[in-house]
Amino acid sequence: MKITAIAGGVGGAKMVDGLAQCLEPGDLSVIVNTGDDFEHFGLSISPDLDTVCYTLAGLSNDVTGWGRSGESWRIIEQIKNLGGPTWFNIGDLDLATHLERTRQLKDGKNLSQITQSLCERWGVTHPVYPMSDSPVRTMVNTLEQGWLTFQEYFVKYQFQPVMKEYRFENIENAYLPEEAKNALVNADWVILCPSNPFVSIDPVLKVNGVEQILEKKNVIAVSPIVGGKAIKGPAAKMFLELGIQPSAYEVLRKFRHFINAYVVQFGDGTEIQTQPHWNIIIKEMDTIMSDRAARKRLAMDILNFLETYRGEI
């Protein structure tokens, strides 16, 4: 069974790590959000790609939840001494990734090629693709600060400003890299990982052609909302600020046109009333991925379910 996962940052990376523990490299591909990429100190930074790759490589920092394990902070301390900005806390090892990515971009390589080259170096065997080789920038319009880049909103202001709306700058020029498109088209199942539905999954869906492909595919989503709360990050807060009560149901409603099956936490299924014509099967599982074993267990539960799926509700 060939799986293609669509992932954002931390939640997506955990899900992908679980799947990678169960599936051979030929059976799992990952397409990653690049809407929260940005430029800082002249460097091209791809936070979600790095989180997914570091996690798959076993290099991720499980204490901070982002960045690299065994990290040090010598550069950012110097930047502070020089009066530079320290709101985006770049570790030394992480910085090397940004430097090398930037160098290869200036050398004329595209983000797909660079990601592949870095993955080879890190020993990541499952193919990881950016959602697009052309830059897309998620922008968040806030009540207090106006339009912010995603990283300003998310990191600099710790997602405290009230979100009024968001948009994906240059999404109209974004196309799946050829290999990512093939992976999506050839997948038996596409998994929408439990990442932020607005700013992690939605940018990938809005890349030219992706929704049209997904409409023809078997797609399963995993809810990032558990018991009305987000496991991590601003998803639940974003729901509220858009006037929607955060719930697993509202995530489902957002993705209902594309998905055939939907995984929620034990206990969250009872509240979900789907319309019969949506034709979506709801499965309760333990979706909390508190350690690597839990990631694998959830992945196994999903894969076992997909093996037996026959389209009945």
Added chain:
Amino acid sequence: MKITAIAGGVGGAKMVDGLAQCLEPGDLSVIVNTGDDFEHFGLSISPDLDTVCYTLAGLSNDVTGWGRSGESWRIIEQIKNLGGPTWFNIGDLDLATHLERTRQLKDGKNLSQITQSLCERWGVTHPVYPMSDSPVRTMVNTLEQGWLTFQEYFVKYQFQPVMKEYRFENIENAYLPEEAKNALVNADWVILCPSNPFVSIDPVLKVNGVEQILEKKNVIAVSPIVGGKAIKGPAAKMFLELGIQPSAYEVLRKFRHFINAYVVQFGDGTEIQTQPHWNIIIKEMDTIMSDRAARKRLAMDILNFLETYRGEI
């Protein structure tokens, strides 16, 4: 007595440090070669400016002769792991300088403003100016590798290729920053530091207007060639490859149109036969700056000589 020093990298930095030990900030300004600036990993690197500033700040690495003291190499090790280029060995602390400079450039500040800002942070009290706020790039045409950027020639190939010629790319657009021009115009004496005459001092002289100013000023040069050899770097090799026997005399001949006085190492003066109409006074001193005290001693010797200078040969 107001002194403006024109300096390149290591030799120039040592001379400037000696002068800074003798002169108040109001009496010493430094104009630094930026021809060997370059872009690497997307970062703007100014090696000579950094060498001068680190030296004045007491932050320079006296073991390596370049970069920072207390340096570490975590990033470049990672770059190596990622298969990136390691020929330009950037230390972690040094890297922070390049990051912050690049960030401020992207922010719209010019190199003069950035240098001033960094100097304030480092506690450098004597004003240091780049020779130009617009980029100049020293290019070296070599027998074996064709045209190389200066850093490729100097660091990547360790100045082993045979130099056929060199040029200063974009020098036609280079003008002294206003404050640097004022420092030069208002100087009682201009000192050409014992830096490489071809690729460290010459780029500064070739900035628009500098030669015209120098023709009207009192200028003293210190020979970087001692006993027919360069203290450091490719100067002597360059002389030979241009078909000229390396000597203190040949440095003098190169700068003869601008200088009133010329300092050479004890023993090197006897071989120098100046033309009477050159009207240049030759002074032998101990020009070897083996430690900070030696830098100060040479600076004192020069300043004492300038105090008594009356224009007689």
